[in-house]
Amino acid sequence: MTQTPRLTDPAASAARAPAIELRGITKRYGQVVACDGVDLAVRRGEIHGLLGENGAGKSTLMKVLSGLVRPDGGLILRDGEPIDVADPHVAARMGVGMVHQHFSLIGALTVWENVILGDDSPAGRRRGGRLSRDAACAEVVRVGERYGIPVDPLATVDSLSAGERQRVEIIKCLRKDPDVLVLDEPTSVLSMAESRELFAVLRGAVTGGDEAKAVVLISHKLAEILAATDRVTVLRRGRVVARLDTRGTDAATLAREMVGREVSLGEEAAALGLTPVAPAADPPEGHPGGAPAAGAAPVLELDGVTLRSPTGATPLDGFTLSVRPGEIVGLYGVEGNGQSALGDVLAGLAVPDAGAVRVAGQAVDPRRPGALHAAGVGVIPEDRHRSGVVLDMSVADNLVMTDLGPVSGRLFVNRRRQRAHAAQLAERFAISCPSLDAPLRTLSGGNQQRVVLARELSAQPAVLVAAQPTRGLDVGAIEGMYAELRAAAAAGVAVLLVSTELEEVMALSHRIAVISAGRMVGELAPTEADAERLGLLVGGGAAGPPAPSAPSAPPPSSAAAAGSAR
Amino acid sequence: MILDDGSTILSSAIRLAAPLAFAACGEYLAERAGTMNISIEGMMITGAFTAIATSSATGSASLGLLIGAVAGLLVGLVHGNASHRLAVNTFVVGLTLNVLALGATSFFHESSELTGHQVTQVSIPVLRDIPLVGEPLFVQRWPVYLLIVFIPLTWYLVERTRWGLELRAVGENPQGADVTGIRVNVRRRQALLWCGLFSGLGGAHLAVGAVGSFNDNMTAGRGYLVIAAVIFGAWRLRGTMVGVAVFGFADALRLALPAVGLRLNSQLLIAAPYLLALAAMVAFVRRTRQPAALGKPFTRGIV
Numbered sequence: 001m002t003q004t005p006r007l008t009d010p011a012a013s014a015a016r017a018p019a020i021e022l023r024g025i026t027k028r029y030g031q032v033v034a035c036d037g038v039d040l041a042v043r044r045g046e047i048h049g050l051l052g053e054n055g056a057g058k059s060t061l062m063k064v065l066s067g068l069v070r071p072d073g074g075l076i077l078r079d080g081e082p083i084d085v086a087d088p089h090v091a092a093r094m095g096v097g098m099v100h101q102h103f104s105l106i107g108a109l110t111v112w113e114n115v116i117l118g119d120d121s122p123a124g125r126r127r128g129g130r131l132s133r134d135a136a137c138a139e140v141v142r143v144g145e146r147y148g149i150p151v152d153p154l155a156t157v158d159s160l161s162a163g164e165r166q167r168v169e170i171i172k173c174l175r176k177d178p179d180v181l182v183l184d185e186p187t188s189v190l191s192m193a194e195s196r197e198l199f200a201v202l203r204g205a206v207t208g209g210d211e212a213k214a215v216v217l218i219s220h221k222l223a224e225i226l227a228a229t230d231r232v233t234v235l236r237r238g239r240v241v242a243r244l245d246t247r248g249t250d251a252a253t254l255a256r257e258m259v260g261r262e263v264s265l266g267e268e269a270a271a272l273g274l275t276p277v278a279p280a281a282d283p284p285e286g287h288p289g290g291a292p293a294a295g296a297a298p299v300l301e302l303d304g305v306t307l308r309s310p311t312g313a314t315p316l317d318g319f320t321l322s323v324r325p326g327e328i329v330g331l332y333g334v335e336g337n338g339q340s341a342l343g344d345v346l347a348g349l350a351v352p353d354a355g356a357v358r359v360a361g362q363a364v365d366p367r368r369p370g371a372l373h374a375a376g377v378g379v380i381p382e383d384r385h386r387s388g389v390v391l392d393m394s395v396a397d398n399l400v401m402t403d404l405g406p407v408s409g410r411l412f413v414n415r416r417r418q419r420a421h422a423a424q425l426a427e428r429f430a431i432s433c434p435s436l437d438a439p440l441r442t443l444s445g446g447n448q449q450r451v452v453l454a455r456e457l458s459a460q461p462a463v464l465v466a467a468q469p470t471r472g473l474d475v476g477a478i479e480g481m482y483a484e485l486r487a488a489a490a491a492g493v494a495v496l497l498v499s500t501e502l503e504e505v506m507a508l509s510h511r512i513a514v515i516s517a518g519r520m521v522g523e524l525a526p527t528e529a530d531a532e533r534l535g536l537l538v539g540g541g542a543a544g545p546p547a548p549s550a551p552s553a554p555p556p557s558s559a560a561a562a563g564s565a566r
Numbered sequence: 567m568i569l570d571d572g573s574t575i576l577s578s579a580i581r582l583a584a585p586l587a588f589a590a591c592g593e594y595l596a597e598r599a600g601t602m603n604i605s606i607e608g609m610m611i612t613g614a615f616t617a618i619a620t621s622s623a624t625g626s627a628s629l630g631l632l633i634g635a636v637a638g639l640l641v642g643l644v645h646g647n648a649s650h651r652l653a654v655n656t657f658v659v660g661l662t663l664n665v666l667a668l669g670a671t672s673f674f675h676e677s678s679e680l681t682g683h684q685v686t687q688v689s690i691p692v693l694r695d696i697p698l699v700g701e702p703l704f705v706q707r708w709p710v711y712l713l714i715v716f717i718p719l720t721w722y723l724v725e726r727t728r729w730g731l732e733l734r735a736v737g738e739n740p741q742g743a744d745v746t747g748i749r750v751n752v753r754r755r756q757a758l759l760w761c762g763l764f765s766g767l768g769g770a771h772l773a774v775g776a777v778g779s780f781n782d783n784m785t786a787g788r789g790y791l792v793i794a795a796v797i798f799g800a801w802r803l804r805g806t807m808v809g810v811a812v813f814g815f816a817d818a819l820r821l822a823l824p825a826v827g828l829r830l831n832s833q834l835l836i837a838a839p840y841l842l843a844l845a846a847m848v849a850f851v852r853r854t855r856q857p858a859a860l861g862k863p864f865t866r867g868i869v
Binding site: 066068087088089092098100104105106107108109113116117118119129130131310 | 726727728729731732734735738739742743744745746747748855857858866
């Protein structure tokens, strides 16, 4: 990517006002200041990276820009003219297009319906509210060809892969020919090849002379920012802490600005979205390397687990995997390939249509509520707000929620014992909360996650399933979670780490399994795993001998290579 | 003889299905927009009472039909504003409106002297002489023929217009529709108004078209039958209308069987359409795909 020639003349673009400029944008949610006087200027012809940890205010800032959130203060300038972005329509008219990662496409509708949805352009109005399918399809094809992202306009969005959906998002956006294109964490559901493709499309969009667009790329991954952007603005706790030229900076500098302290890239790299340097060559302490207890019988066995959804999809398709005591198995895959379904099966929320789940050799009847918990499976769910905690109940209540045995008699909960139990857990897991009686809602994401972890580990499980355990946490909390998972494995718990973060899987796992389209497609030791091979597996490639890729073929445009090289 | 009986049953099946069909046009559209409109029962009975009251006061059954539809629209207006602007749970609003409408119409019926009125019957020469289907299809009260316009119109609005596309988007993924710039709750209220208009018309037609008078609780759960028909039809208009026809036919059999001399338990007969609806729901509900956000309220920012 960085080798692509840049057609824009820096002097010329500097003379013009920035395509979009934010001045002093402030947004508060109650006590929390999401954005605190943020200034950001994005010029035509550049890909501008907006880097920050989860919760640094990146998304809020872009919601302000796209009219979804009204700021409490500040100014938005478009080509130097102040504008008032009251709603998404105004933003669209002003030439600001936003590619949302999660909530924008309607799965039950077709591609062309999605692309023209919400279009209030005069061209749309002229037809008097009637839809013209042929015109819409032609337009999808035209925009797709121009940017090199072909999509079948008649396909239903639900039937598309994550990468294809993103193409639809981008076509939907580019169709209105915006001057400013904003992408919010665009790669979270993409495989590495798809990410690279996306960055190439973006590079094409900003190299167009006078028609050049300005692109804002929001990310919390260092490798991505380094590989794909021209300039970068770093946010920390709602404030801009650095503005840098991407070429003149490096991962260490960006990491320091993002976290606010010196970080050693060896230890904390995974938390920052960088592939750790040679993960297995020098296993950190508490990380026994190799396969611990290689001879031991597996504690958790999934045997041909199949789950069909009412819509006819098959989120899990004969999924087979086993985890031995004391080992961390990292299940890596791009989001939306069955990980959520697997988490639901292991939490007892979904009953598989076929296959067996065995814990310590005993088949568990998944139809019986609580059977998996009773068998010794602890789960840190992917979405803790949905199935991990009750936000409006107290910390103490949440800590005993799955197992009242130790703190209650036959009828009544012993409040004193419950509090003692909760206090003990809060201390051991360093849960910081105003009071044990405070509603869980008042805790930070990291502390909420610690509550879940504490509760699941206090039941002394034989198996711990950690599904995306660090999602939405800041670096400190991520490191804490890593330490706890390693400690649990060292204590003999079989840990199944389900993650979409390659770096996380490589840093923690003794064994890496890859899930794609609901199947187990391959298994690797961390020593033989690298970004290229995993990327191949994730994309549905064969699990067999690796393609002759890794050492040869210097990939100049590889986002992943740029990351792992550092 | 068989032909005559068949003709009579078909005739009353169409007569009894017509009010359901009007209301189903409304409920179908509301559900595609993601609103499970429970208050349809209240809309229908309000429409029925208002229609009779209006025609009793003015002497015009057709005017009664119109005002009945408007009354249903007003119920939709109340429902929409209560559940969106006051953020009351839509099911609570719906149940409350149903109870209120039932009580209010019975009260006003009790405390006023209403005379029955019925809209004119259309009888098309020549065609009405076709054996079996001639009389059922070509001798009916005139509003029945409005369905020839309204059913295709509903389909066209939902499937072929920008507004309909936005309605479907709102029913499937309100968050997605919101970030695309569609005003989710505005679209849902518009769908509710459409539903109110047509449910009111359905109730009005029941009173001044099919029966010719008003009696307490005369809709007797027909609104819920319409909801069942939409489920039966798997949220497709054609299937919904098939459901309406099935329920109308069951209702007609209830009236016709004793007339042709078949003796069945009368309670069982009265319950037949509802039992059929229940059976249809159980049989079909698992295989169908409902709008993903059906019955889920939308508030910006809560995901």
